[in-house]
Amino acid sequence: MGKELLVGKTSEFEDGGKKIIPNGKSEIGVYLIKGEWFAYQNLCPHQGGPACEGLLMAKVEEIIDPEKKTYHGMRFNHDEMHIVCPWHGWEFRMEDGVACGDAAWKLRKYDVEVRGEEVYVLA
Amino acid sequence: MELPTSDRYHKMSIDSFNTEQLLTNASRQAEARNYQDFPIIDSDAHQYESESIQEIIDYIEDDVLHQIVSAAPGIMSRGRGGYQPIGGRVTRYPLRQIEETPADGVHRDVHLSRRFMDAIGIDYIGLFPTGMLSVGLMPQKEIEVAYARAYMRWMTEKILPHDPRVKGYVYLPFNTPDEAYKMLVDFGDKPGIIGALVTSPRYAPIHDNAYMKTYALCEEMGLPLTFHSGLNWNDPLMSVTNRFISAHALGFTLYNVIHMCNWITNGLSERFPKLDVIWTESGLAWVPWLGQRLDNDYKMRSSECPSLKKLPSDYMRDMYYTSQPMEIPNDLSFLEATFKFINAETQLLYASDYPHWDMDLPSTIYDLPFLDEAAKRNILGGNSIRVFNMDVSERYPDYHKAA
Numbered sequence: 064m065g066k067e068l069l070v071g072k073t074s075e076f077e078d079g080g081k082k083i084i085p086n087g088k089s090e091i092g093v094y095l096i097k098g099e100w101f102a103y104q105n106l107c108p109h110q111g112g113p114a115c116e117g118l119l120m121a122k123v124e125e126i127i128d129p130e131k132k133t134y135h136g137m138r139f140n141h142d143e144m145h146i147v148c149p150w151h152g153w154e155f156r157m158e159d160g161v162a163c164g165d166a167a168w169k170l171r172k173y174d175v176e177v178r179g180e181e182v183y184v185l186a
Numbered sequence: 187m188e189l190p191t192s193d194r195y196h197k198m199s200i201d202s203f204n205t206e207q208l209l210t211n212a213s214r215q216a217e218a219r220n221y222q223d224f225p226i227i228d229s230d231a232h233q234y235e236s237e238s239i240q241e242i243i244d245y246i247e248d249d250v251l252h253q254i255v256s257a258a259p260g261i262m263s264r265g266r267g268g269y270q271p272i273g274g275r276v277t278r279y280p281l282r283q284i285e286e287t288p289a290d291g292v293h294r295d296v297h298l299s300r301r302f303m304d305a306i307g308i309d310y311i312g313l314f315p316t317g318m319l320s321v322g323l324m325p326q327k328e329i330e331v332a333y334a335r336a337y338m339r340w341m342t343e344k345i346l347p348h349d350p351r352v353k354g355y356v357y358l359p360f361n362t363p364d365e366a367y368k369m370l371v372d373f374g375d376k377p378g379i380i381g382a383l384v385t386s387p388r389y390a391p392i393h394d395n396a397y398m399k400t401y402a403l404c405e406e407m408g409l410p411l412t413f414h415s416g417l418n419w420n421d422p423l424m425s426v427t428n429r430f431i432s433a434h435a436l437g438f439t440l441y442n443v444i445h446m447c448n449w450i451t452n453g454l455s456e457r458f459p460k461l462d463v464i465w466t467e468s469g470l471a472w473v474p475w476l477g478q479r480l481d482n483d484y485k486m487r488s489s490e491c492p493s494l495k496k497l498p499s500d501y502m503r504d505m506y507y508t509s510q511p512m513e514i515p516n517d518l519s520f521l522e523a524t525f526k527f528i529n530a531e532t533q534l535l536y537a538s539d540y541p542h543w544d545m546d547l548p549s550t551i552y553d554l555p556f557l558d559e560a561a562k563r564n565i566l567g568g569n570s571i572r573v574f575n576m577d578v579s580e581r582y583p584d585y586h587k588a589a
Contacts, residue, residue: 088214106211111211111214111547113210117275118196118198119192121196141192147275149276151276152272167516
């Protein structure tokens with residue numbers, strides 16, 4: 064059985080917030096996004112950047128006319144948030160940690176449990 | 187400082203910024219791989235000389251030009267176009283503005299260079315400018331000359347004397363060949379200078395007779411000649427692209443592809459056999475492509491290149507390449523083939539390009555499974571020590587240069 068790491072109180076998080084906690088020689092980033100909890104290792108699989116210390120950005124989509132196949136600009140899709148590594152800009156889906164540019168790569172994901180007022184990561 | 191993101195719901199505000207903290211994971215890599223046991227030379231790191239533009243302008247000797255650029259310093263970094271930080275996703279771009287450095291008389295560029303060197307595990311850097319990579323595109327050649335001379339005085343007086351770990355290159359204002367030669371005469375033997383720099387984005391035929399005396403002097407002085415590439419989104423061909431990824435991927439290779447073609451087909455390697463030539467910041471994947479193209483054509487059209495005594499790709503294997511931005515495919519056998527094509531063990535020079543957006547850590551070399559320990563150490567440091575004739579005894583007293 065893995066270890067449990069106490070992240071803190073639920074009241075410490077606003078929706079859209081995050082907290083980075085130590086885990087041995089690395090860290091884990093814990094996120095609360097639209098009522099759901101997520102946790103990932105703070106280590107980008109690309110060159111080892113601190114992925115959880117970067118921005119959260121909505122997915123960028125092209126606006127293509129479905130009939131004419133013509134291009135009409137870009138927009139943010141706020142239903143899909145991305146973790147952005149600050150070293151090189153690699154983006155990862157919040158939902159599963161898979162890299163947006165190449166699904167062969169992903170962040171290490173951890174389970175999160177909320178018990179009463181307390182948030183735990185199962186590392 | 188509030189960082190721009192896709193919405194205010196996920197806004198991010200940063201109160202302070204420190205390079206060492208940003209690079210904590212790089213320091214962990216350095217420790218885990220024992221980088222302290224062997225020299226690591228970064229052949230291509232960068233400064234943002236535009237942040238010190240007023241200091242540099244103060245060195246411009248021509249009174250009229252001095253007044254003009256003082257009033258409009260932006261004209262000296264003619265726009266290449268683009269948005270390197272990927273819409274703010276690479277956060278060190280905006281955050282460097284709030285990074286504090288000691289007010290101890292040592293230039294901020296030196297402090298920031300030391301910080302990233304120490305964090306990453308780099309012993310020495312060859313420092314290139316950033317905005318100046320575009321100055322070769324200026325229609326006013328005299329401004330390139332004045333700016334280059336001012337920059338070199340600033341570098342050799344304000345930057346290089348403050349840390350022997352920071353090395354520099356003589357910027358050659360290549361659009362004015364006689365001034366390029368004079369620049370080499372005036373600055374080529376200054377302490378801390380390890381090579382001569384041609385910024386590749388420009389429209390100069392490098393095989394022109396006007397440059398031969400400059401190449402000869404580089405060869406005589408033992409200074410490698412490095413072609414540092416870049417992009418110019420305003421180039422008529424590049425202006426057809428509408429995404430920065432396209433302008434960057436193509437531009438940073440295209441200028442060096444053209445200069446390499448001219449160097450090879452005009453037989454300059456035969457004319458200057460002892461001149462080391464380095465191709466900087468174009469990555470590596472273009473080299474097998476160009477070498478194969480030229481070899482194939484040369485076998486049919488050798489009469490057009492009568493100076494050549496071997497295949498074009500053989501000359502290319504005599505040259506040097508900086509590693510960044512190294513294309514790392516998921517199937518590493520492609521990269522391994524590229525390493526074989528360029529004789530990477532002796533011809534490849536590690537480069538970080540830090541602090542730019544596509545920087546590479548030493549682990550991009552050290553973690554390659556097809557290299558043995560000796561090859562890794564050559565690429566990360568040994569090859570640069572040999573090419574730049576560097577003395578690393580202060581940090582590695584027992585280091586012996588390869589023959």
